[in-house]
Amino acid sequence: MRPFDYHRGTGIEDATRAAAQGSFIAGGTNLIDLMKLEVMAPERLVDINRIEELRGIEATDGGGLRIGALVSNTDLANDPRVRRHWPVLSRALLSGATQQLRNKATTGGNLLQRTRCLYFYDRAMPCNKRAPGTGCGAMEGVNRILAVLGTSEHCIATHPSDMAVAMMALGAEVEIVRASGATERLPLDDLYLLPGDTPERETVLAPGDLIAAVILPAPVEGRQAYRKVRDRASYAFALVSVAAVVAVEEGRISRADLAFGGLAPKPWRNRDVEAALVGQSPSEALFDRAADILLEDARGHGDNEFKIPLARRVLKAVLADLTTGAAA
Amino acid sequence: MQTSLTINGTARELDLDPRTSLLDALRHHLGLTGTKKGCDHGQCGACTALVNGRRVNACLSLLCMHDGDEVTTIEGLGQPGALSPMQQAFVEKDGFQCGYCTPGQICSATAMLEEIAQGWPSHVTEDLEAQPELTIEEISERMSGNLCRCSAYPNIVDAIRKAAGETA
Amino acid sequence: MTEQLKMDAPATDRRLDGMAQGLVGAPLDRPEGPLKVTGTATYADEYRIENLAHGMLVRAPGNSGRVRLANREAVAAMPGVLAVIHDPRLLRNPAQGTANKAPVQDPNEAHYLGQPVALVVAESFEQARHAAQSLEIALEGGAPRPVDPETAAYEPQPAKGVDQGDLDDAMAKATHSIDVTYRTPSHSSAPMEPHASIAQWEGEDLTLRGSYQMLKYNRNELADALGIHPDRVRILAPYVGGGFGSKLGLAPEAVAAAIAAKETGRPVSVALTRPQVFETTMRRSETRQRVRLTVDPEGRLTGIGQAALVSNLPGEVFSEPVLQATHFLYAGENRRLSLDLARVHRLCAGSVRAPGEAVGITVLECAMDELAEAAGIDPVELRRRNIPEKDPESGKEFSSRRFREALDSGAEAFGWKDRPATRSRREGEWWIGYGMASAARINVLKESRARVTLAPDGTARVETDMTDIGTGTYAILGQIAGEMLGLPRESVEVVLGDTDLPAAAGSGGSWGASSSGTSVYVACQAIRAQLAQRLGVAETDLTLRDGQAVFDNRTESLAAILNGDEIVKEGHVLPGETSKAVRQATFGAYFVEVAVNGVTGETRVRRMHGSFAAGRILNAKTARSQCLGGMIFGIGMALTEEMAFDDRDGHLANHNLAEYHIPVNADVPQITVELLEERDDWASPLQAKGIGELGICGAAGAIVNAIYNATGVRVRDFPATLDKVLAGL
């Protein structure tokens, strides 16, 4: 870990200013991990934990929730409103990491956690994300956990979050305070960038830009599920995960909000898949068609090829689950 | 970096390199080696300690971020001759072998009973809104953040059930 | 002073059965338990010695070439840095178990990626870590190295194999036969305590606080590596946070710490980081195993073939002894067992819990399951029919072997008779299946010494450099001494893990308990003899209980008999003729119920039972825990554990505990264990055999067999991760 200057942020303005040459630190469960390996080496750490405005979960006028960036994964999963109206989010959070980690991990930090690619983590290895231009060690290497969708020839990393997948399905937005002081709201989908030629750029945030909150829209009709497939029964990242909010009206699917984890460099949402489902009556053939659309451009790289058939099976099972016995 | 905090009920003042993790502060600077280092990267749970009553991985935390916090380590839960019910149950049920993961397991288990009492759900909780029960499945899931390579898991589960019965 | 026992004849007197204290075998709590549960047991890197400096090892970033420290001066000038060490004595490879001399040294050339090449020492851990990360290692003039065992050059190991009868002929004539190839990946011991050493010199004398399993060997290895006399080295390891083979031999941090402490004139602590534990200590070799089995119409094996390919670094003599128990587990007159050792530049291969059987019996037991299916015989019955009368290769008798009982009793306890037909039982999304496998592990006795002191107040102290790595040594040595001397457990103190004490066998190869236990037994026998002499009775007429001696209808306290004296005896046991005269091994059987998800291929072990026979059980509680530990290693082997090597440079990609998946609590059901009553007179005067590894020797096979029963999918490439199951669903 390189030496750094530690700055305890006293307020949003102070923090964003200080972080122009550094990184925010929230729970630290990802940043400290990577700093110890010098995969990340900020010159300054801006500790945002004392900024009260970033705490708390509040109801919004529109019937949704405004989740402060510092709300811990634990508190978010436990929130009675989330458990009742957005259970997919509770479920996703509870399937992630461990109770110890969730107690520290924050909403903002979770969204911005970095890939678990083994080559990204090892400084002796080439990695375009860590060291642009050095090549991608994983492409022809050990890549069981990496992406099959949204990749580029330069990077096949996955985004490891569970929480973000559920938020994506729920149509969440992020509230950002730019270093300039300007506040913006972005759909979560627009926060993330695909690797393309610049895998080192993962989000639209510039240094000093702070995530202040995540906004959940009002709850919608439908059943919710988060299904995570992994290598251990617990304490393992998703190989494939599906977050779904599905409603059936009069025998036809009226809503199918779907997002996927473990498949892509960002929590993955494909509106074409949803469009293919909505208005149709549930059937295995329909679900297969949805999977076809989802996986049309999927490409494996050896170890991770199994994710393609696995994603199909999991998607179909989730859709079958959420549509059988649903209100006709 | 000047940091003031309370550890096992005692106020402490430390002035350390800001890079010092909470775990290394305990082990290298405070002589509290009960909190173990198994991986230093949040992957094993050996460093589990309680911060403001919540269990966390002390390795993924910087001491300087804990100014004003209250930290409880295994040494604060009980001592030889005055074991906590959880510690006693671990001895009786052989909830360990080499003992290296054990302080983390016990800190974790102690916090876990409180979490269940407060109604926190887990990944295996069927009904997110109901009071979770202390089933084997719930215990196993909630204790999965503490690896034990000696693999005392079945005995750890038994110890926790025993301790829960006694403290209930 | 020293009483010696050479194990040349079976100990048919079974003296422990006649003792009166009732300690041996009892499920007593570990005496050191209160220290461990309060965090007050002190492990290697936990001595806060004044003026302690911290060292961090630096790795080779490639697998070949001359090592050059490109920016050594710049790093040496970094804040807090005390030394940058690139000494030819630094270890290149860790030492194999019982090496007793220095392993391969010299960090000047890279042989595998991750090899230690330098040590940076600084005032603080934080400074040392950063300086080590800043040290640039240039590799010059390297050439491509073979890293893939399947394509690398290999050396046959004829001494490990056998060729008896005509297997090809048996294959041609057999009613049923199978010919299958299985693969097991490399495994890491992954003890929870990373290897760590604190070295401290006083003049020319070195004290090393380390985390090691076999101190008498480790001391010689360390002295030899440093080029000093072993008398100058003292190793202390009272508590060891697990080893599972990785701490049998010296690891690189110990030598590095010793050199650094000398060079800086300060005590130095070097702890391996978790990736370094993975990269610089032993891996279990991956294996490719072709198994051929043939049976006659009655289901009797006529032929057994097992051809294994394992690997190691060039020059390392260790080859995973895959065939070790195949030699004797089953009958069959035509036998061809062979082992090849491929030379690859992957990190060093050596002992990981139950080297040999852990993978060899596991695969054999999978093949037996395939054979049972091919022959239409129940898997338990197939095994029962093939229990050989004598060692099928040497013709020797078995010392003791309750194998059949383990099969029967285990099947009964588990409810094997309800095993579903293949791919027939479904609960919702889950396929349910049962599987079983046999357990077998060789038994070994090793030279060991212990000193027992009976103090004038009638308390005793046991002292030996034996270690307790979680195995229960503190418990059982106290129980043996208490039993023999008629003392309550609390009246016996056990002092371990110090090379100044009599040299023990060490913890490894499952021989620790019976070997060190026997040395304590021998010392206690000598003390009993002396007490009897003082009383003028025959030792065999003396009953000792609760600090009292009972003889000739009289009772006298030990304190009175001792009359202010202490009695000190050293026990020394040596293996002898009984090791050669008979086949000594431990046996058992595993039964497993799994649920396999029909959508995802995920497997959950729902029930697991093991019945084991390992001679006299010294402490039913700690022995059971050892079995649980082995079986859970088996769960990891079956389902999740795999060291993933990059085929291009041979580096270990998943060198951390987030991606090398050892089982977590949720992967493990409430396993049941049955320990069968057994006495093995040939093994030791305790009639005890080893139990620390038996639990893993086949366990993974039972799980993979259960996956087949549940789904009809045979996974022949361990571990049975969901993608492999899915491929067949």
Ligand SMILES: Cc1cc2nc3c(=O)[nH]c(=O)nc-3n(C[C@H](O)[C@H](O)[C@H](O)COP(=O)(O)OP(=O)(O)OC[C@H]3O[C@@H](n4cnc5c(N)ncnc54)[C@H](O)[C@@H]3O)c2cc1C
């Ligand atoms: C062993 C292990 C297993 C895990 N398993 C899972 C899993 O199964 N599923 C899963 O989803 N996650 C898992 N995690 C990841 C964990 O969820 C993340 O580490 C955590 O959510 C990050 O949150 P944090 O607050 O600790 O982030 P930090 O480490 O504090 O920050 C992460 C990044 O976000 C930036 N940042 C933080 N807050 C803000 C803000 N408000 N505005 C702008 N930037 C900010 C930081 O600068 C940093 O770059 C695991 C982690 C570990 C170590």
Ligand code: SF4
């Ligand atoms: S996949 Fe991306 S993160 Fe991984 S090595 Fe390639 S470039 Fe780096």
Ligand code: FES
């Ligand atoms: S040491 Fe902190 S989780 Fe392993």
Ligand code: FES
């Ligand atoms: S007791 Fe050894 S790791 Fe848990």
